[in-house]
Amino acid sequence: MAKDTKTDQAILKGGLDSPVVSGDFHLFEVSIHSPSNPGKPLHLNHESIFQELNIFEDLFSNVLKGTFTFLDTQGWAEMTPLIGDETLVISYSTPGGAGTKIDAQYAGSETKPPNTEEILRQRFKVYDCVEVGTGDRTKIYQLSLVSEEYMFSKKMKISKGYKGIKFGASVGGKDRSIVGDIMKKLNKESEHLNKKVYIEETLSGQNVIIPNWTPFQAINFCASRSLSADIEPMEQDEGSNNPSPTARPIGSLFVFYEKFGTGFFYESIESMILK
Secondary structure, eight states: OOOOOOOHHHHHHHHHHHHHSOOEEEEEEEEETTOOOOOOOEHHHHSTTTEEOOOOOOOOTEEEEEEEEEEEEEEHHHHHHHHOOOOEEEEEEEEEEEEOOOOOOOOOOSSSOOOEEEEEEEEEEEEEEEEEEEEEEEEEEEEEEEHHHHHHHHHHHOEEEEEBBBSSOTSSSSSSSSSHHHHHHHTTTTTTTTOOEEEEOBBBBBEEEEEEHHHHHHHHHHEEEEEBSSOOOOOTTOOOOOOOOOOOOOOOOOOEEETTTTTOOOOOOEHHHHH
């Protein structure tokens, strides 16, 4: 199961290092990388260009989705051009996220800052570009975004049989799992995709054949049939009445979703309620 990150702990604890208001963050980079113009990313995080950025998390959606709205004063949509095959890169930090991964301000410098926040990076595929407004010598465009894993999943097919393997097991443990194996295959498709995967352990091994499905189709199939392993064993004497149900809920409603800046989760809603 997933452990709370330092940022999550700071948010729950409160204090000077936690976000002041809901959604408080520092945005360092919003850039578009186009295969039509490699090596020349288009930076759109300046306040005169940036209009709106929305990222949507959904328990019943395998990946993140979003929209990004910007003001075009130079004809970038035509010069880049934006044709629906671009990658949008976002770099940001949340107050309280100690432990630097990337330091945008001191990148390439020998000077090490005394105390910087953790900067996270997320990549999205642009699959649509719509003109939503016009002004004096300007145009406003809205880009529709989806996590890169969605695109790679659409291009992959899995045909494989599993015998006596659990649907889910803790990543890094001794037990192999079907969901973990599928995500491992998906992550091999790109060096950018290796996000963390948190998998709740499920009950008993399964005999399953994946019949030429995409990775996300196969994982959703597993989720529809998974049963949490977090069950208390019960003994019953022969001929005795059935024992009363235990207070601990049995997780049977599994979901597979992505959390912004954290990774993928395969867990039961009952477990989330307990947490």
